[in-house]
Amino acid sequence: MNVLVTGAKGQLGKEIEKLSSGQLWTGERKFFFTDIDELDVTDIASIRSYITQKTIDIIINCAAYTAVNKAETEKEKAKLLNEAVPAYLALVARESNMPLIHISTDFVFDGEKKHPYVETDKPNPLSVYGRTKLEGEYEVIKHGGTFIIIRTSWLYSEFGNNFVKTILRLAKEKKELGVVSDQIGAPTYAEDLASVILGIIPNIQNGTREIFHYSNEGVISWYDFAKAIVDIKNINCKIIPIETKDYLTSAVRPLYSVLDKTKIKETFDVQIPEWRDSLKRCLNRL
């Protein structure tokens, strides 16, 4: 089986590469890790020719526009990556009768709910990023044949830029750090998500068209997350809880975006690690 991973230099792509041992061959699978330099996914002709040339059997789309605040002013760029690209990939995958695994986000929800979001809850994104990611889901559903969309939240990894690395850097520079305590969600270690994705591949049936939710177990605020990072790393920096209204960003974020993971757990018999255990694993590598 030949597996194409797009956007492979990002957090999730790098974790998939790490888990497949950085080897091109793992058992029956041959991986093709591509990013914009090797396969620009905004060009549908390039996607078609790549999958024909390499006889690809499944696509994992990790390419995206993920700069949530910048998206407010770079709408066209966000639309291209988050809406048009999933449409291209879904179409090409359907033409070749192969599955597409596409990644989406908790930011498709408005955070008004007070208990975990299930896959069938009505989305209502608050930001350009959230809206483009939701449109991307619709494009996959519209053009796709066999596909799985996985919505995830608060993704971090030892690779790339993310909240964990930012807190580590700032906490070493400052004595105090204010972090929002009224946005509630659940972090996702990209290594755990990568592992689930690799495990799911052999279980995708022809004609599967499903959305799943995945994050680590637990429910916390960004304040709790930051506090755990400095505590585990023994950094002498006081984390102070602040409110969203006192930390203005260009993109509005949902105040509550916990994802219900029952469906993915039951469908694929997935064991999900607790957020703190996963955080410790990641911090050990940083």
Ligand SMILES: NC(=O)c1ccc[n+]([C@@H]2O[C@H](COP(=O)([O-])OP(=O)(O)OC[C@H]3O[C@@H](n4cnc5c(N)ncnc54)[C@H](OP(=O)(O)O)[C@@H]3O)[C@@H](O)[C@H]2O)c1
């Ligand atoms: N990060 C989060 O907190 C979060 C939360 C929920 C869901 N998600 C979703 O999870 C998925 C993975 O996120 P991530 O954090 O791993 O993203 P990421 O680190 O931003 O990686 C995305 C990758 O796509 C690449 N890319 C950009 N334009 C491309 C093009 N035209 N052709 C090919 N590759 C291109 C990027 O390159 P450049 O870096 O050079 O642009 C980058 O390497 C995304 O769908 C994201 O929306 C993320």
